[in-house]
Amino acid sequence: MDSHVDLNERLALKGVSRRDFMKFCGLMATVLGLPMSFAPRIAEALEKKRPTVVWMHFAECTGCTESFIRSTYPWAADIILDVIDLAYHETIMVAAGDQAEEILEKTVKDQKGKYICIAEGAIPTKDNGVHGKVHGKTFLEIANHVCKNAAATICVGACAGDGGVQAAKPNPTGAKSVAEVTGLKTVNVAGCPPNADNMVATIVHYLLLGKLPALDDKGRPLFAYGYLIHDNCPRRGHFENKEFVKQFGDEGAAKNWCLYEVGCAGPETYNNCPIILWNQGTNWPIGAGHPCIGCSEPGFWDKMAPFYVQK
Amino acid sequence: MARVVVDPIPRIEGHLRIEVEIENGKVKDAWSTGTLFRGLEIILQGRDPRDAHLLTQRSCGVCTLVHSLASVRAVEDALKIKIPPNARIIRNLTHAAQNMHDHTVHFYQLCALDWVDIVSALSADAGKTADLSASVSGRPQPKAYYEGLKSKLKAFVDSGQLGPFANAYWGHPAYKLPAEANLMAVGHYLDNLRQQVHAAQMTAIWGAKNPHLQGHLPGGVTVIGQLNADRISQYLFMLKEQIAFIEEVYIPDLLAVAGFYKDWATIGGNKNFLAYGDFPQSDKEPESFYFPRGIIMDGQLKSLPVDPAKVTEDVTRAWYENGAPLNPTVGVTKPLEGDALKGAVPDTTSKDGKYSWMKAPRYDGKVMEVGPLAQCLVSYVGGNKEIKETTDMVMKKLGIGPEALMSTLGRIGARGIKCLVNAKIAEKWTMELIENVKKGDTRTFTDYKLDETVNGQGAGLNDVARGSLGHWINIEKGKIKNYQQVVPSTWNLGPADSKGQKSAIENALIGTPVADPKKPLEILRTVHSFDPCIACAVHVIDPKTNEIYKFRVS
Numbered sequence: 086m087d088s089h090v091d092l093n094e095r096l097a098l099k100g101v102s103r104r105d106f107m108k109f110c111g112l113m114a115t116v117l118g119l120p121m122s123f124a125p126r127i128a129e130a131l132e133k134k135r136p137t138v139v140w141m142h143f144a145e146c147t148g149c150t151e152s153f154i155r156s157t158y159p160w161a162a163d164i165i166l167d168v169i170d171l172a173y174h175e176t177i178m179v180a181a182g183d184q185a186e187e188i189l190e191k192t193v194k195d196q197k198g199k200y201i202c203i204a205e206g207a208i209p210t211k212d213n214g215v216h217g218k219v220h221g222k223t224f225l226e227i228a229n230h231v232c233k234n235a236a237a238t239i240c241v242g243a244c245a246g247d248g249g250v251q252a253a254k255p256n257p258t259g260a261k262s263v264a265e266v267t268g269l270k271t272v273n274v275a276g277c278p279p280n281a282d283n284m285v286a287t288i289v290h291y292l293l294l295g296k297l298p299a300l301d302d303k304g305r306p307l308f309a310y311g312y313l314i315h316d317n318c319p320r321r322g323h324f325e326n327k328e329f330v331k332q333f334g335d336e337g338a339a340k341n342w343c344l345y346e347v348g349c350a351g352p353e354t355y356n357n358c359p360i361i362l363w364n365q366g367t368n369w370p371i372g373a374g375h376p377c378i379g380c381s382e383p384g385f386w387d388k389m390a391p392f393y394v395q396k
Numbered sequence: 397m398a399r400v401v402v403d404p405i406p407r408i409e410g411h412l413r414i415e416v417e418i419e420n421g422k423v424k425d426a427w428s429t430g431t432l433f434r435g436l437e438i439i440l441q442g443r444d445p446r447d448a449h450l451l452t453q454r455s456c457g458v459c460t461l462v463h464s465l466a467s468v469r470a471v472e473d474a475l476k477i478k479i480p481p482n483a484r485i486i487r488n489l490t491h492a493a494q495n496m497h498d499h500t501v502h503f504y505q506l507c508a509l510d511w512v513d514i515v516s517a518l519s520a521d522a523g524k525t526a527d528l529s530a531s532v533s534g535r536p537q538p539k540a541y542y543e544g545l546k547s548k549l550k551a552f553v554d555s556g557q558l559g560p561f562a563n564a565y566w567g568h569p570a571y572k573l574p575a576e577a578n579l580m581a582v583g584h585y586l587d588n589l590r591q592q593v594h595a596a597q598m599t600a601i602w603g604a605k606n607p608h609l610q611g612h613l614p615g616g617v618t619v620i621g622q623l624n625a626d627r628i629s630q631y632l633f634m635l636k637e638q639i640a641f642i643e644e645v646y647i648p649d650l651l652a653v654a655g656f657y658k659d660w661a662t663i664g665g666n667k668n669f670l671a672y673g674d675f676p677q678s679d680k681e682p683e684s685f686y687f688p689r690g691i692i693m694d695g696q697l698k699s700l701p702v703d704p705a706k707v708t709e710d711v712t713r714a715w716y717e718n719g720a721p722l723n724p725t726v727g728v729t730k731p732l733e734g735d736a737l738k739g740a741v742p743d744t745t746s747k748d749g750k751y752s753w754m755k756a757p758r759y760d761g762k763v764m765e766v767g768p769l770a771q772c773l774v775s776y777v778g779g780n781k782e783i784k785e786t787t788d789m790v791m792k793k794l795g796i797g798p799e800a801l802m803s804t805l806g807r808i809g810a811r812g813i814k815c816l817v818n819a820k821i822a823e824k825w826t827m828e829l830i831e832n833v834k835k836g837d838t839r840t841f842t843d844y845k846l847d848e849t850v851n852g853q854g855a856g857l858n859d860v861a862r863g864s865l866g867h868w869i870n871i872e873k874g875k876i877k878n879y880q881q882v883v884p885s886t887w888n889l890g891p892a893d894s895k896g897q898k899s900a901i902e903n904a905l906i907g908t909p910v911a912d913p914k915k916p917l918e919i920l921r922t923v924h925s926f927d928p929c930i931a932c933a934v935h936v937i938d939p940k941t942n943e944i945y946k947f948r949v950s
Contacts, residue, residue, distance in 0.1 A: 135557065144434055147409045148457020148607040154589070155596050155606065162589040166552070171559045175406050179509050179564035181920060182402040188563050209433075212733060215740035216433040216753075219404050219411055250436065250454040257435030257731070278457060278607055333618055334841025341621040363605035364597045373604035373611045374618035378450060380608075386451065391444035393613065 143206030156281035202235035211259030246273035253386035277380035314351035350379030462860035474854025483616030497595035499815035504588035520579035534644025616841035664804030669770035688778035766863030
């Protein structure tokens with residue numbers, strides 16, 4: 086069946102108009118730092134390809150998946166049902182037990198080297214990885230099998246990217262990143278969780294240009310993580326004027342002054358939060374008067390803590 | 397006799413394995429296994445108590461926020477901090493929005509497809525579906541809409557790329573809805589995906605972002621510069637949208653679907669219920685809780701008082717070092733290591749065999765079910781007028797009595813009832829916030845001392861989307877000495893205990909009819925009715941050898 090003919094119909098099924106779809110492509114072009122003239126090319130790429138994606142859950146909290154389904158332009162359902170062929174995802178899929186496992190095995194076998202693996206969660210390694218299993222196999226075995234046979238592995242979130250919260254000291258389960266246990270070079274869409282727009286943009290980049298986006302030395306896409314929070318913070322002026330919140334709830338807090346002295350990690354953290362904001366532009370941590378905790382920096386649970394003390 | 401293992405259980409948070417023994421077409425015995433251990437309680441030791449809420453929130457990204465709430469309350473209890481009224485209201489508004497998100501997503505995305513057959517919707521008559529929606533739904537759609545939906549659905553199915561809908565139990569004899577009801581439900585399944593985005597936005601108004609909010613901290617909330625008319629009205633108008641969806645779509649769908657599955661009002665029940673209660677309306681806790689605290693024992697509709705000292709955790713059947721059941725104030729988390737762990741393979745056959753990473757919480761030594769059903773029952777007899785009225789309305793429409801609530805169907809229905817009542821009362825609380833700001837009271841934080849001279853012990857007991865959630869903290873010299881989380885899903889989904897008492901889900905599964913052991917749809921129904929969410933429960937999985945790869949039929 087001609088998927089080109091189908092896309093608009095499939096989007097329409099979800100109530101997404103052609104206009105909404107083009108708006109999404111425009112947004113993606115912006116997030117990726119591409120000129121707006123790329124929007125039609127993004128649309129074309131999406132219409133012609135529906136690559137198979139398997140989304141693996143390891144040691145994690147599902148916050149990255151939850152963040153992903155907050156995506157709009159188009160809505161997460163449209164990405165899942167129309168842009169990609171999401172063959173395996175434990176939180177969303179209807180199939181259970183054996184039937185679920187069968188899909189995964191078939192994908193790895195039949196589409197070896199062609200499917201995209203999205204990894205959410207860290208890999209426990211202590212005691213041969215017994216602290217995390219699905220279908221009787223350890224995450225360690227699953228990662229080596231499913232990630233290594235993929236065309237590319239995109240890690241979403243701090244856990245898959247650097248071990249995350251369970252790898253914080255003393256790391257009771259020996260949790261490690263997907264790259265560490267598989268030896269693969271992975272894309273790390275960093276954050277705890279990452280912003281939905283950055284996850285979607287990474288996938289779109291791959292579909293559009295047929296290669297992974299430019300990365301920094303920590304594997305993070307530069308289009309999203311090439312910006313220091315501090316440099317783009319709307320409260321930067323108060324930092325320069327030495328106008329600081331001294332304690333939560335004080336006069337400075339009421340005036341939206343700089344949170345540096347109550348622990349803000351913005352000067353050490355690379356992310357585009359102040360530029361694209363969260364939840365359809367509703368807010369972001371510093372906007373709500375809370376210091377940045379540096380969640381897109383590897384090892385932030387130890388490196389940035391204690392969180393409410395000046396760095 | 398057949399042994400059936402379902403692993404993974406999809407459409408839940410976390411990694412869950414369910415094993416059942418089937419005899420004469422019914423579940424005779426059941427074992428629930430959490431298959432992941434993350435060790436957050438160990439990681440918390442020695443850290444700044446104020447950081448605990450950020451770390452524990454990562455227990456779960458689905459019920460995001462609630463662990464932050466339990467944690468800041470535990471620290472405030474330990475340090476004797478009283479938060480300002482605005483902080484209390486803002487926390488309640490954020491928590492209420494989280495419930496609206498969580499309960500609707502659970503119904504449509506996680507549980508509906510156990511009852512709604514998408515493939516059957518293909519044979520629906522569009523005109524009759526329009527008639528059905530006009531008679532039962534608050535948002536009726538015309539024939540043309542259903543014609544469009546059906547043809548698009550057909551195109552999707554015909555494409556052969558079924559994505560997340562592949563390999564499911566479509567056509568199973570336990571699906572009872574007429575094709576038209578299935579088609580209507582598919583439309584609302586898609587509508588919910590949009591509505592949930594807005595519910596999450598509501599939490600971001602006060603908590604910066606969702607998932608994993610950054611707006612709480614011990615002492616109150618950080619929002620103060622944004623405590624203004626613009627932000628309050630944004631919340632209020634989005635709240636009205638949510639109430640409309642719940643009233644016009646969610647509740648009518650619940651009633652319509654339940655009408656075809658009334659036999660499930662006699663399947664999957666428990667008799668003991670615990671609700672910590674939540675939503676303080678003054679600084680008197682738990683007296684001022686909107687949803688009251690209480691216990692229901694032996695199915696008797698009478699609310700008994702809760703004594704948190706009677707909460708213990710048993711590890712006899714879990715992969716931890718054995719010891720007497722302990723109260724969380726002195727609880728320990730010592731996972732087995734190396735050879736003692738025996739590969740963390742669930743041992744469901746030998747006496748006292750270990751089979752889960754979840755501990756087994758008990759109240760006064762007894763198994764308790766927690767969750768919206770428990771909160772609904774305790775509120776029903778505990779003086780919450782709105783819960784009583786809404787529950788009576790639902791029971792009247794379905795022609796059932798209160799005893800029918802203690803079932804798989806009742807568990808799903810109670811979630812909707814609580815969601816509606818919680819959403820409506822949030823409007824009143826928003827008005828209270830407006831009054832405070834009008835009077836010039838914008839305080840959202842209470843200052844306190846925390847240094848190496850500070851010691852204290854406290855608990856944060858909440859009743860959140862999935863039930864009774866408790867955090868216990870012991871602070872010594874200004875640092876966390878010990879931290880224990882006893883979470884809803886360990887109450888419901890934990891293993892058996894030293895006395896052989898099965899957990900709430902294991903009890904509920906016993907007696908469930910299973911038409912085809914190779915397609916255990918009925919098991920998923922009862923499992924999903926608990927809304928399992930077990931990243932916080934410390935999970936893992938695995939049967940002996942490679943047999944777990946199959947439904948084992950022996």
